[in-house]
Amino acid sequence: MVSDAERLAQWRTIGSRHSEEVIEIAPRVLARSTDQEWAVREQLVIAALDVGRIELASEQIDILEKKFPASPRVLLLKGLRLEAEDQPVAAKKVYMAVLATDETNVTAHQRLIAVSLSTTDVPTTIPVLLTYLDNFYSDPSAWSLLADLYCRVQMYAQALTAMGHLMLLQSWDSNAVTKAGEIAYTMKDYPLSLKYFLRAVEMENGPRGSAPSESTKAWWGVKQCAGKLLEEGETLTTVVPDSMSTTPDQLKALDLLATERLLAIGGNDMESRRKILGEEIIVR
Amino acid sequence: MPVKVEQELYLDPSIRDWVLIPITLIMVLVGILRHYVTQLLVSAPKKQTLAAVREQRALARGAILRTSTPLSPLYPSQYKAFSVSLAAALSSGGYLKEEKPKEGEEDKVQNPFDPANMDGMMDGMKNQAVMMVPNMIIMQYISVFFSGFILIKLPFPLTLGFKSLLSRDIAMPDLDVRWVSALSWYFLNLFGLNGVFKLLLGSDNAAVDTRDMSGNMMPSLPSGPGAPDPSRLFRAEVENLALAEGSYRWACEGVENRVLARFGKV
Numbered sequence: 001m002v003s004d005a006e007r008l009a010q011w012r013t014i015g016s017r018h019s020e021e022v023i024e025i026a027p028r029v030l031a032r033s034t035d036q037e038w039a040v041r042e043q044l045v046i047a048a049l050d051v052g053r054i055e056l057a058s059e060q061i062d063i064l065e066k067k068f069p070a071s072p073r074v075l076l077l078k079g080l081r082l083e084a085e086d087q088p089v090a091a092k093k094v095y096m097a098v099l100a101t102d103e104t105n106v107t108a109h110q111r112l113i114a115v116s117l118s119t120t121d122v123p124t125t126i127p128v129l130l131t132y133l134d135n136f137y138s139d140p141s142a143w144s145l146l147a148d149l150y151c152r153v154q155m156y157a158q159a160l161t162a163m164g165h166l167m168l169l170q171s172w173d174s175n176a177v178t179k180a181g182e183i184a185y186t187m188k189d190y191p192l193s194l195k196y197f198l199r200a201v202e203m204e205n206g207p208r209g210s211a212p213s214e215s216t217k218a219w220w221g222v223k224q225c226a227g228k229l230l231e232e233g234e235t236l237t238t239v240v241p242d243s244m245s246t247t248p249d250q251l252k253a254l255d256l257l258a259t260e261r262l263l264a265i266g267g268n269d270m271e272s273r274r275k276i277l278g279e280e281i282i283v284r
Numbered sequence: 285m286p287v288k289v290e291q292e293l294y295l296d297p298s299i300r301d302w303v304l305i306p307i308t309l310i311m312v313l314v315g316i317l318r319h320y321v322t323q324l325l326v327s328a329p330k331k332q333t334l335a336a337v338r339e340q341r342a343l344a345r346g347a348i349l350r351t352s353t354p355l356s357p358l359y360p361s362q363y364k365a366f367s368v369s370l371a372a373a374l375s376s377g378g379y380l381k382e383e384k385p386k387e388g389e390e391d392k393v394q395n396p397f398d399p400a401n402m403d404g405m406m407d408g409m410k411n412q413a414v415m416m417v418p419n420m421i422i423m424q425y426i427s428v429f430f431s432g433f434i435l436i437k438l439p440f441p442l443t444l445g446f447k448s449l450l451s452r453d454i455a456m457p458d459l460d461v462r463w464v465s466a467l468s469w470y471f472l473n474l475f476g477l478n479g480v481f482k483l484l485l486g487s488d489n490a491a492v493d494t495r496d497m498s499g500n501m502m503p504s505l506p507s508g509p510g511a512p513d514p515s516r517l518f519r520a521e522v523e524n525l526a527l528a529e530g531s532y533r534w535a536c537e538g539v540e541n542r543v544l545a546r547f548g549k550v
Contacts, residue, residue, distance in 0.1 A: 103334040135338045137345045164366065167357035168348055177357065192359060195536035198543050199357075208546050239361050250540040253549050261547070 005029045005036060012043055022047035023056070038067065045077050049084040057081055072098050076107055083111070088119045106136060113142075122149050133165075140169045144176070147183070156187040174203035174218070181221050190228045191238040191245055197221035198254070212261070219261050223277075226255035291460045295434060303466060304435045307426065311473040314418045315481050319489045325410045335381035339514055342379035346370060346521040350528040355535045363532055371525050374518040381514070423470065427453065430466035438462045 002010070004025045011018050026044040030037060041060050048057035061081065065074050079094035092115050098108040109132050116125045129146050133139065143166040150159035163180040170176055181196030200218035229251055238245075246254070259277050267273070349366060356363055373379060431453055442450070442461045451459055452467045464472070481489050544550045 102331050104332055104337050135334055135341065137341045138348070161362065161365075164358050164362050168352055168366075171352060171355075171357060195359075195539060198539040199536045201543055202539055202546065205546060208548070212547075239359055241360055244534070244537050246540050250544070253544055254540060257544065257547055257549055 005034055005040075008040055008043060009036060012039060017047070017050060019047035019050035023051065023053065038064065042073065042077065046080065049080050052084065054081065054084055057084070072102060072105060072108075076105075076111065079108075079111060083115065083118075088115045091115055092119075106139075109136070110139075110142070113145075117149075122152050125149060126153075137165075138169055140166055140173075143169065144179075147179070151183060151186070156183055159183050160187070172203075174200045177203060178218050178221065181218070181225075185221065185225065188236065189238050189240075190225045190236060191240040194222065194225035194229065194246060194254075195240060195244075197225060212265075214265055216262055216265055216267075219258050219265075222254060223258040223262065226251050226258060230255060291463075293434065293437075293463065295437075299433060299435060303430055303433055304469065307430075307435075307466065307469055308473060310422060311470070311477060312480060312484075314422065315477060316484065318414055318418060319481070319485050322411060322414050325414060326407055333381065339379055339381045342374065343514075343517060343521055346374065346525055350524055353528045353532045356532055357535055359534055359536070360532075363534070367525050367529060371522045374525075375522050377515060377518070379518065419474070423467075426466055426470050433466040434463045435466055435469050436464050438464060 008022065008025060008029060010016075011022065022043055026040050026047070029040055030044075034040065041064055045057045045060045045064070048054070048060070057077075058081065061074065061077050064071075064077065068074055075094055075098050079091045079098070082088075082091035082094060092112065095108045095112050095115070098105050099112075113125065113129050113132060116128050126146070126149050129142060129149065133142050133146065136142070143162050147159045147162035147166065150156070150162060160180060160183050163176060163183060166176050167173070167180065177196050177200040181193045181200060184190075184193035184196055187193075197218045201213075201222060204213040204215055204218060206213075229246070230248075262273060262277060263270075349370060352358075353363075358366060434454065438450070440462075444461060446461050449471070450461055450464045450468045452465050452471070454463075454465045541550060
């Protein structure tokens with residue numbers, strides 16, 4: 001059984017929110033004296049702001065400020081409180097002040113991007129995000145956000161580049177590969193999309209003989225791409241070199257395999273799944 | 285040859301009360317004091333500028349791209365674009381925190397007394413001073429007042445090799461090694477109280493740093509004088525990137541067959 005304090009510490013390290021639970025657990029932990037008191041208080045402030053309990057957060061911020069006057073971390077918490085109170089302009093000023101004393105404060109940079117996103121439109125935020133990423137390259141969530149923003153303004157090629165950086169940084173992340181496949185599909189680069197979905201399938205499934213993965217998302221992608229590639233007669237523009245392109249035989253086999261896998265993976269929506277895949281089964 | 289009879293010395297109990305215990309107590313207290321004095325003296329780590337961070341991350345960026353090449357998630361033209369643009373950015377000096385040095389003066393040695401680098405050196409000096417001064421005073425005090433005192437007898441036999449360690453400043457060659465002199469007791473404490481301090485002050489205390497000295501000095505080196513010139517590192521990174529291109533292989537190359545084989549369709 002994990003103790004409350006340990007659970008909080010675990011959430012802090014992996015950056016997981018669990019705000020509702022934190023609000024419940026943290027006061028219990030704080031009631032006993034603990035050497036992690038200040039970290040727990042900080043966590044409690046963020047959780048309280050997350051669920052909109054601003055009085056609770058203010059109470060904790062006051063305690064923290066008494067202990068650490070002029071600490072940038074407390075300043076950031078105040079900025080968060082301003083954001084929660086829907087005063088993004090004032091919050092922005094706080095973050096700018098933090099950056100004036102320490103221009104490498106990553107959290108302040110990240111909050112500025114978030115504020116910019118909520119107060120202005122996507123095209124103004126993208127340059128801010130790009131400047132941030134130019135300085136702090138290895139922030140996967142920022143690259144992921146950049147890809148999303150590019151998708152929102154229909155700049156899919158740029159989004160794919162952002163996904164490329166994300167995949168470099170998190171080479172284990174099959175969700176990122178699936179996402180790249182979806183972006184490539186939206187761009188109508190079906191051969192590339194198929195490659196990404198297949199790669200995601202490969203990453204999600206262990207070696208032959210182990211139990212196959214339960215996830216269907218990448219398989220749906222494979223199914224869609226294979227279908228598109230089989231029906232489409234026109235030549236597609238693709239970035240996949242000719243030497244690596246998928247042969248028609250492989251396409252047919254993959255199409256069948258995707259249908260098979262989608263039906264083999266159980267779930268609640270089997271009926272609708274059969275209906276979607278149904279026509280082809282009858283044809284066969 | 286007569287069998288050596290065990291030496292029996294009778295130590296005055298007041299030696300224990302007035303020499304052994306006080307020396308130990310003083311050593312512990314001085315260690316704790318030193319911990320707090322060091323905390324007062326050491327200045328907070330200097331904040332890096334954004335440009336310096338950017339310079340470091342640029343190198344890491346090259347390394348990330350290079351290490352991924354054998355199973356790269358990037359499709360061929362994308363890999364090419366990433367690699368070429370990064371190499372261009374690195375060699376153009378856009379990521380350097382200072383202006384690119386002019387040709388000819390590139391090889392000038394960094395000034396070791398550059399004020400930007402003095403802080404690190406001063407911290408080291410302060411630490412050493414805090415370490416040295418009390419040690420010298422205590423050693424002097426012991427050798428003046430308790431020179432030639434025998435304090436304890438170790439409960440286990442030792443070979444003659446330990447004579448110089450345990451019977452310092454007692455000029456009795458025939459004395460058994462097990463008898464420990466005052467000055468030796470001081471040295472044993474100096475090196476042996478590590479565990480006690482760790483217990484009292486936590487693991488990253490400043491009370492004992494004779495042993496940690498080498499550990500502390502090393503990481504501070506790259507920022508101080510003699511740090512490798514970033515523009516040179518960048519040039520090396522550009523070459524490495526060019527070399528890595530040879531091992532590039534797209535992870536999605538032949539993935540169709542791998543997936544079909546995984547599900548037994550080939």
